[in-house]
Amino acid sequence: MNYLSYFTSQSTDKIAKDLIGRMLTFENNGEKLGGYIVEAEAYMGIKDRAAHSYGGRRSPANEGLYCPGGCLYIYSQRQYFFFDVACQEAGEPQGVLIRAIEPVSGIKQMETNRHGKTGVLLTNGPGKLMQAFGITSRKWDLHDMNDTPFAIDLNDQHKKIAREIIAAPRVGINQSESKWAQAPLRFFPQGNPYVSDMKKRDYDKNHGWA
DNA sequence: AACAAGATTCCCT
């Protein structure tokens, strides 16, 4: 399975849900940094009031969403960067935002990149995740993921299975647009401590994995 | 040309 077929073969919300438990890595000086994806959000394109491409909005900043499935959309906001993968065919501006990972490899390097932050604070948010990888520019925006140091392991044998995947409203969406603001397009394993805003009392002892 | 707002994070109270 290649990226183009994976990111075009089902609806974008299903892709976001299916990504939970897959390994995301970033190769840096021969070392792989990364971990299991534990939080992802789907943005459903032109009709989605919360998407950057709502109403067909298009600019150099969000061009990545219009690329074919499997291309990267690196967005900058304030001093942080977000990691998105475009979904569906070229010209259909849908995508998934990876919001958090459970760190597995290169933890020491990621702690350095995060200026000494450790534990859940390492990667439990979209900006934190990219900072842990050492991303400081939009260099890989618009590139096919195949041609970048980023990789997502699409092998089902390697995928970690969640006990229960929760579908909830997306984070940071203006609640005045209730229909799209409340749409359950954010996915995460119940009780995984690396999910953004996960309450300590809700932590699962097995991190939400089966 | 200036300004507000946004798929955020950090530090202080």
Place this chain on the structure above:
DNA sequence: GGGAATCTTGTTC
């Protein structure tokens, strides 16, 4: 919980 840091777009003067 509030405010600052500070990138890009779209709106308005």
